[in-house]
Amino acid sequence: MKKQLPIFNRNSWQLKKLPKAIHRIFHNRKSKIVNLKSQSGFTLVELMVVIGIIIVIAASVLTILPGMREKAQEKATWTFMEHLEIAIERYYDDNRSYPLTGTEPTAIEDLKMALQPSEDTSKRYIEFKDDYLDDNIIIDKWGNPFVYIQPGTKNTTTYDLYSTGSDGTSTSSGDDTDDINNWSR
Numbered sequence: 095m096k097k098q099l100p101i102f103n104r105n106s107w108q109l110k111k112l113p114k115a116i117h118r119i120f121h122n123r124k125s126k127i128v129n130l131k132s133q134s135g136f137t138l139v140e141l142m143v144v145i146g147i148i149i150v151i152a153a154s155v156l157t158i159l160p161g162m163r164e165k166a167q168e169k170a171t172w173t174f175m176e177h178l179e180i181a182i183e184r185y186y187d188d189n190r191s192y193p194l195t196g197t198e199p200t201a202i203e204d205l206k207m208a209l210q211p212s213e214d215t216s217k218r219y220i221e222f223k224d225d226y227l228d229d230n231i232i233i234d235k236w237g238n239p240f241v242y243i244q245p246g247t248k249n250t251t252t253y254d255l256y257s258t259g260s261d262g263t264s265t266s267s268g269d270d271t272d273d274i275n276n277w278s279r
């Protein structure tokens with residue numbers, strides 16, 4: 095004789111328990127759905143950890159950025175000074191002497207006028223970008239005037255040329271540690 099499944103046996107005790115069984119099935123399924131939802135989202139602790147990591151990364155970037163900018167300004171000033179030196183040497187080739195200047199602070203303005211005269215008809219040894227000029231004064235990447243001394247105290251047969259560096263100041267001899275000059279590279 096074929097055995098009847100207990101759930102369909104009207105006389106069995108399982109039938110009486112059917113509503114409870116159905117309730118349990120639906121209850122379990124609902125619990126699973128709730129669990130799945132909570133697993134796919136963030137818990138408060140996980141959220142705090144993520145926020146903590148973001149704060150650490152942001153702090154690191156903010157610490158590194160000024161140093162990177164400083165390095166970029168240094169490099170740009172070195173490069174610009176090399177262009178200045180090339181222009182000064184071209185001036186020397188034409189005139190057999192270096193640009194003569196007055197005394198500080200007008201010396202660097204005199205150098206600018208020698209290398210890039212205002213008159214269009216005069217020969218120009220360099221075309222200054224606006225970034226490197228403050229009116230007629232040649233400035234570095236920090237916005238401070240270059241120093242030009244001819245004849246130099248370091249380069250006695252040529253000239254001294256230097257930027258006062260990131261701190262904007264120098265010693266009287268122009269060899270502050272952060273200075274960018276044409277005699278110590």
Ligand SMILES: [Ca+2]
Pocket residue numbers: 258259260261262263264270271272273
């Ligand atoms: Ca300096």
